Amino acid sequence: MSTFSPDANNASTPSRFYLAAWRWHFYAGLFAIPFLTVLAVTGLMMMYIGYFDGRDGERIAVPVPANSTVLSISDQANAALVSRQGGTPVEWLKGRSEGSVSVFRINQDGAQEMVAVDPYTGNIVESWSRRQGWYDFADGIHSDLLLGTPGDRLLEIAAGLSLVLIVTGLYLWWPRDVSLVRALVPDLTQKGRALLKTLHVNFGIYVSVLLLTFLITGMAWTGIWGGKFVQAWSTFPAEKWDNVPLSDETHAAMNHGAVSEVPWALEQTRMPASGSEAGIEGTAPGVPVDIDSVATLAAALGFNARYRISYPRGETGVWTINQDTMSADAEDPFSDRTVHVDQYTGRVLANVAFADYSAAGKAMAVGIPLHMGLMGLWNLILNTLVCLSVIFLCVSGAVMWWLRRPKGMALRVFAPKTPEDLPHWRGAMILMLFLSLAFPLVGLTLLSVLALDYLIIKRVPMLRRAFG
Incomplete structure (x- = not known):
């Protein structure tokens, strides 16, 4: 890590870039650290409750009697x-x-x-x-802070600013006067704040790729960037179901409140409707279309591991057979599958497998269970290390800021100084802001911070002292 002068005006050009990145890193962390800590803690709770106790009773066992048969x-x-x-x-x-x-x-x-x-x-x-246990309490905090839409928006901003933390953190870490290999090894001979800094930097580097994956998959569920942009353009098109009547409801209607339970790639896709001769042969002819015949069809279609069957809702509702790794049905996301069956004729109206998803849908089908630690014990261990690393990064970042603050300045935020007379640095910041507009709430937040920093804080002596 390169050294820098505390005086931005006397610093060399590289150090001025460093100070500019550091200031953005500081501001992003100031907002994101509380939310990242909450997400990491609740994520740990959900993973371990799900692994040891289960989410929907999948861990409840019964004795298998000798020479007995399973009831219909x-x-x-x-x-x-x-x-x-x-x-x-x-x-x-x-x-x-x-x-x-x-x-x-x-x-x-x-x-x-x-x-x-x-x-x-x-x-x-x-x-x-249903959805009244500790897992669901943690999930509610993890999803929207138990605040509904306002909480969803706050978490979307925090996740986006965490992307800024990763980008600026990588720039701050980038080796300038040491080799790349040396920069990847923490200097354990340091003491105090210097030791905390080298550990913070190296933990950040090692966890950055996975944290980036978790942030993107998490943001894909948010209301603005996820629901209005990415998911809307990447959802499975119902038009692929040729000559099948469609319901006015989307797959999201199968969710339980704010808890998402249907595949990400299908959530905004319209459901097929029962009541026609459309589709292909499904349940056996002449056999009543009920839970037993639909389960027999599921076995014939090759559903493995655990799967679920949803009963039809209303006169045009359909039977839905679903196996989804996101719902802890299996550990293999490539086996995800959703089949809709006409409640009157038993004909298959839609059969959607992993291969039918868009590129973004496939990425999410793998990324979401990876995010949730549902792909086996190795995934649980990996995610545990990531969550603990995130908690350490948040705590160490806050402690380093506290130790850096001069004594007697308890009422000052003491942000890194604004670099001045730095060639092109404003252009670089504008470019970063332009790119961040891909995440609308984040872009608006960064523009607001930029305006606050340069139009108000810099010009009001009291605020300049508090944030300087």
Whole structure:
């Protein structure tokens, strides 16, 4: 790491660039650090709760009796409904193995209840209110800070500014007077703030690529950059389902509140509608189209691991067979698949596999379960290291700032000084802002900070002292 003069006006040109990048790094961190810390902590909570306890009862086990047979799914569903008088079935989740329970989601007076059934005896093993556990509490914070749309926007800005942190951090780290190999090794002979700095820099370099992946996949779910830009242009086109009637509802209607449960590439795609002779042969002719025949069709179509079947909703609703790594159904995102079946004829109206997604859809189908630590034990360990590294970067960054502040200046932010008379540095900042407009909220935020910095802070003595 190159040295720099605290006086930007007397610094050499490279140091002035350094100070400019450092100032942006500081401002981005000032906003992003609290949010990154919250995201890392809640991400850890979700991964470990999901891994050890499960999200939808997939970890609940039952003994496998000798010489016993599995009850029909409809019989299992009836047993679940008896325990929830007046409820209607919404979804069936197949057990992961022979020793796993069947789980039914039941709508009871508008509330979503989950019932785990022993597939051999029909006994109720466990029941709970859906999306009311610790996993879901952490997910709510992770998704929108429990604030709804305002929280979503704040997290989108924080994620975008974290991209600025990565870019400026790489520039600050870039070796200028040492070899690249030497720059990749922390200097453990240092002490105090210098030791903290070398660890902060190296942890940042090692985690930057994965953090970038996590930020992009996370932002793809946000309301502005994700929903209005990337997802809208990358969603699976329903027009590929030739001669199939379409519903007015999109796949997002299958989500539970703000919790996304359908594949990213399908969320904005319109659902097919039942009630025609469209589609191709699905369930066996002459057999009633019910949960049993649809499950038999799923097996014939090659669904493996755990999958789920959603019951039709309304007169034009369809049966939906879905296996999605994002929902912890499998560890292989390339096996993701969604099939829609006409509730009257049993014909297959749509059959969407991983290969049918757009390039962005495929990237997200892999990136989201990687982000969530759902692709096996190795993924859990990797994501744990990333989350702990992010927490260390946030804490060490705040501590280094505190140690750098002069004594007796408790009321000053003490940001890095603004470089002056630096050839082309303003052009570089404008270029960065132009590129950041790819992320609209981030671009507006950076423009606001730039205006605040140069139009107000620089010209008001009290603010200049506080932020200088």
